[in-house]
Amino acid sequence: MLSPPAFRVGGIPWxxxxxxxxxxxxISLLFLCCIQRTPAAETPAVLIFDQARTSxxxxxxxxxxxxxxxxxxxxxxxxxxxxxxGQRWYRIVFDDPGVELPAVYIERVCSNAEVWINGSLIGxxxxxxxxxxxxxxxxQLFNIPHSVLKPQGNRLDIRVVGYPLAxxxxxxxxxxxxxxxxxxxxELRPLHDTRYFWNITVIQIIGASMVLFGGLMLxxxxxxRQEPHFLYFAALQLGFSLxxxxxxxxxxxxxxxxxxxxxxxxFPPVVxxxxxxxxxxxxxxxxxxTVLLCAQCVVIPLALVWAAxxxxxxxxxxxxxLFAAEFVAALLYFAWHTWREMRPDFWLIGGAELLAVALAxxxxxxxxxWLLLPKTPLILFAVPVVFPAIAIRLVQRFSATLRRAEQIxxxxxxxxxxxxxxxxxxxxxxxxxxxxQAALEERQRIASDLHDDLGAKLVTMTQASxxxxxxxxIATLARQALDDMRLSVRGLTGAPTPASEVLADWRAETxxxxxxxxxxxxxxxxxxxxxxxxxxxxxxxxxRVLRETISNVIRHSGASDCRxxxxxxxxxxxxxxxxxxxxxxxxxxxxxHGLPGIERRARVLDGTLNIDTPEQGGTRVKxxxxxxxxxxxxxxPPEST
Amino acid sequence: xxxxxxxxxLPESQAWLSKALQAVFPAAALTHxxxxxxxxxxxSTQPGPDLxxxxxxxxxxxxxxxxxxxxxxxxxTLCVVTSIYDDDLHLMPALRAGAQGYLxxxxxxxxxxxxxxxxxxxxPPLSPAIARRLLAHFRPQPQxxxxxxxxxxxxxxxxxxxxxxxxxxAARLLNIxxxxxxxxxxxxxRKLNVSSRAEAALTARNLGLI
Numbered sequence: 001m002l003s004p005p006a007f008r009v010g011g012i013p014w015x016x017x018x019x020x021x022x023x024x025x026x027i028s029l030l031f032l033c034c035i036q037r038t039p040a041a042e043t044p045a046v047l048i049f050d051q052a053r054t055s056x057x058x059x060x061x062x063x064x065x066x067x068x069x070x071x072x073x074x075x076x077x078x079x080x081x082x083x084x085x086g087q088r089w090y091r092i093v094f095d096d097p098g099v100e101l102p103a104v105y106i107e108r109v110c111s112n113a114e115v116w117i118n119g120s121l122i123g124x125x126x127x128x129x130x131x132x133x134x135x136x137x138x139x140q141l142f143n144i145p146h147s148v149l150k151p152q153g154n155r156l157d158i159r160v161v162g163y164p165l166a167x168x169x170x171x172x173x174x175x176x177x178x179x180x181x182x183x184x185x186x187e188l189r190p191l192h193d194t195r196y197f198w199n200i201t202v203i204q205i206i207g208a209s210m211v212l213f214g215g216l217m218l219x220x221x222x223x224x225r226q227e228p229h230f231l232y233f234a235a236l237q238l239g240f241s242l243x244x245x246x247x248x249x250x251x252x253x254x255x256x257x258x259x260x261x262x263x264x265x266x267f268p269p270v271v272x273x274x275x276x277x278x279x280x281x282x283x284x285x286x287x288x289x290t291v292l293l294c295a296q297c298v299v300i301p302l303a304l305v306w307a308a309x310x311x312x313x314x315x316x317x318x319x320x321x322l323f324a325a326e327f328v329a330a331l332l333y334f335a336w337h338t339w340r341e342m343r344p345d346f347w348l349i350g351g352a353e354l355l356a357v358a359l360a361x362x363x364x365x366x367x368x369x370w371l372l373l374p375k376t377p378l379i380l381f382a383v384p385v386v387f388p389a390i391a392i393r394l395v396q397r398f399s400a401t402l403r404r405a406e407q408i409x410x411x412x413x414x415x416x417x418x419x420x421x422x423x424x425x426x427x428x429x430x431x432x433x434x435x436x437q438a439a440l441e442e443r444q445r446i447a448s449d450l451h452d453d454l455g456a457k458l459v460t461m462t463q464a465s466x467x468x469x470x471x472x473x474i475a476t477l478a479r480q481a482l483d484d485m486r487l488s489v490r491g492l493t494g495a496p497t498p499a500s501e502v503l504a505d506w507r508a509e510t511x512x513x514x515x516x517x518x519x520x521x522x523x524x525x526x527x528x529x530x531x532x533x534x535x536x537x538x539x540x541x542x543x544r545v546l547r548e549t550i551s552n553v554i555r556h557s558g559a560s561d562c563r564x565x566x567x568x569x570x571x572x573x574x575x576x577x578x579x580x581x582x583x584x585x586x587x588x589x590x591x592x593h594g595l596p597g598i599e600r601r602a603r604v605l606d607g608t609l610n611i612d613t614p615e616q617g618g619t620r621v622k623x624x625x626x627x628x629x630x631x632x633x634x635x636x637p638p639e640s641t
Numbered sequence: 642x643x644x645x646x647x648x649x650x651l652p653e654s655q656a657w658l659s660k661a662l663q664a665v666f667p668a669a670a671l672t673h674x675x676x677x678x679x680x681x682x683x684x685s686t687q688p689g690p691d692l693x694x695x696x697x698x699x700x701x702x703x704x705x706x707x708x709x710x711x712x713x714x715x716x717x718t719l720c721v722v723t724s725i726y727d728d729d730l731h732l733m734p735a736l737r738a739g740a741q742g743y744l745x746x747x748x749x750x751x752x753x754x755x756x757x758x759x760x761x762x763x764x765p766p767l768s769p770a771i772a773r774r775l776l777a778h779f780r781p782q783p784q785x786x787x788x789x790x791x792x793x794x795x796x797x798x799x800x801x802x803x804x805x806x807x808x809x810x811a812a813r814l815l816n817i818x819x820x821x822x823x824x825x826x827x828x829x830x831r832k833l834n835v836s837s838r839a840e841a842a843l844t845a846r847n848l849g850l851i
Contacts, residue, residue: 478747479747482725482747483747486725486726486727486728489726490728500804501769501770501773503805504769504773504803504804504805505768505769505770505805506805507769507804507805507806508768508769508802508805508806508807511805511807511810512807515807
């Protein structure tokens with residue numbers, strides 16, 4: 001039986017020492033060729049057989065008749081017996097090597113083999129009928145039990161099943177048998193393990209790292225879909241890990257031919273990813289290229305199906321050459337643009353890709369049998385060099401972009417902060433300006449109030465004292481002046497007053513004055529809207545109008561009744577004062593009635609004043625003042641403590 | 642009213658007030674002070690007056706100091722503020738210090754006489770603005786023990802006056818006599834003074850002054 005080498009390298013479980021394994025792998029890669037040429041076969045205890053007799057007998061046990069002539073090993077069916085398909089027996093005769101634990105080592109047998117000694121089956125590599133186990137890349141080592149050995153003339157029969165070259169898509173997978181080695185297991189085991197490591201383990205490691213890198217790139221690219229080359233690179237890597245599967249996947253539930261077609265179908269998407277990566281990386285995606293590559297993903301598999309079984313290799317070779325040509329073209333296109341626009345990327349990516357191209361060319365040469373090189377999947381060895389280089393560059397670019405974005409962000413924040421400071425400064429200046437403006441306007445208003453009210457009264461007082469010597473009138477004027485001053489002070493210092501409080505103050509004052517004067521008062525006021533505020537100025541001016549009108553009623557009208565009506569809404573205040581006195585002769589402008597003052601105040605408040613004498617007698621003063629929201633806007637209600 | 646003090650720096654106003662006082666209390670002995678220092682000195686050297694008319698803005702300070710001093714040393718003295726401002730901002734501090742009324746100096750002396758008579762007879766003046774201030778002052782506050790809370794009736798009187806009702810109207814609305822209303826108002830002034838002093842003491846204690 002095939003004794004599995006497990007995943008052991010140099011006696012160390014590699015999975016426990018991934019770093020060491022990778023290091024060893026990389027160093028080993030540099031000496032790939034040297035190591036491959038180190039033939040352990042020179043050990044004298046090992047017998048090497050490069051001649052065998054063959055039989056085409058279809059029996060499942062060693063046949064009696066073999067050809068008389070010998071065949072040279074390695075026996076590559078592709079060269080020796082082109083088109084041969086099915087099973088073939090090989091026989092060598094050997095003497096007991098007389099060693100402890102003898103074994104037979106087959107470096108390469110494709111697709112699978114059974115080993116018989118003296119008519120006894122001693123091992124096989126898996127299924128010998130379709131789906132045949134795919135062991136082309138797996139070296140085979142079988143221990144020979146002493147019990148079946150004779151001192152001399154032992155017959156070693158090997159049954160090989162395989163496919164003709166035409167039915168596979170790669171030369172490495174065409175049927176064939178390498179030279180056989182018989183000797184002590186201790187000598188052959190290292191040979192087997194080394195071959196196993198290079199053919200299988202390395203590819204598995206590469207596949208795993210591709211999945212890892214690809215996953216990483218996928219995550220990176222998913223977050224930056226505006227730069228699709230990350231995603232294409234991820235697809236490329238994942239595609240490559242799929243390609244690697246063909247090397248070490250032994251048991252598939254499909255006939256070899258179907259596997260080959262399926263396998264061939266993997267390549268076009270990988271090529272698409274590779275070329276799209278290059279184009280997007282150079283920031284020069286071409287639409288027609290994308291369309292063609294997508295078409296290729298459909299056409300090539302169909303062509304493979306059509307070509308199978310007999311022209312599979314031919315078509316695969318054509319396809320591989322086509323892929324290589326496409327890739328080279330894309331690479332040249334890439335080089336052309338990166339050389340002009342992104343020099344560092346030209347060297348790194350270009351160099352890595354060039355290596356990949358070189359390896360691909362070599363691979364094509366191997367497939368066409370132009371070059372005689374070991375049948376290892378050479379292109380896959382390019383992967384650990386090419387992809388990490390690209391990946392590192394991509395991550396580097398990614399972080400550079402990120403750094404730039406952060407810098408821009410910082411710069412932006414700084415500028416926003418500067419702007420904010422500037423705006424705040426401007427705003428402060430503006431408010432200061434506005435406050436100054438408001439203060440100026442207020443000062444002008446006060447000045448005009450003082451001038452119009454106090455000033456006029458003081459002038460009158462001066463004249464009255466000098467020329468008329470009317471002491472009573474002077475005293476009245478002085479009291480009015482004081483009243484004005486009090487109100488002015490309130491207008492200066494006052495915050496807006498709730499309308500309800502204003503009405504309460506007016507009521508108390510008006511009723512007290514009228515009652516003292518012996519006039520029956522009638523106070524009719526609606527409830528003002530709650531929270532309505534009267535600006536100090538409106539309050540002061542209206543208070544003066546009310547006060548002077550009541551003074552007129554008391555002093556001049558001779559009325560016995562006075563009715564005060566006030567209607568307050570949010571938009572308007574209406575004041576109506578009506579008495580049953582002698583009425584006012586509007587044509588005769590009498591002194592001391594303060595009508596000009598009332599008119600001026602109405603004007604100041606944008607109000608409409610209406611003074612008339614109704615038919616039933618008396619005087620009626622009507623004032624309507626708008627209460628614009630702007631008038632009560634700026635200040636909060638007064639504190640109530 | 643046997644002894645009356647007048648703290649007033651303007652001679653004309655002094656004469657004016659004297660004239661009104663003589664009309665109301667013909668028998669009273671008037672003492673004039675023109676500065677705060679003199680008046681304060683008199684508090685400790687002379688027996689307190691029955692009535693004191695106190696101007697607020699004096700060359701050497703505020704008349705409020707005299708009101709406080711009199712309140713301490715001569716609680717029976719009736720302090721009345723004489724001012725040219727009738728607004729609550731000017732008057733509240735004086736009322737808190739213990740003044741029991743106020744009058745405006747530019748009123749006719751008949752009016753002044755009437756007001757003085759009213760005050761002397763226990764009918765102190767009360768404007769809506771001051772009533773509102775008083776209401777705010779006595780508004781029950783959570784977690785604060787009110788030293789001299791207002792009774793329900795006192796609060797009702799204050800509320801009506803704050804709405805612009807006259808005392809007579811308030812009396813009618815509450816179905817009590819005008820004199821009772823005046824009594825309530827007097828009591829409210831007293832409580833204002835008591836609570837203000839308690840407040841001041843509390844503040845001082847909180848500040849670590851006593």
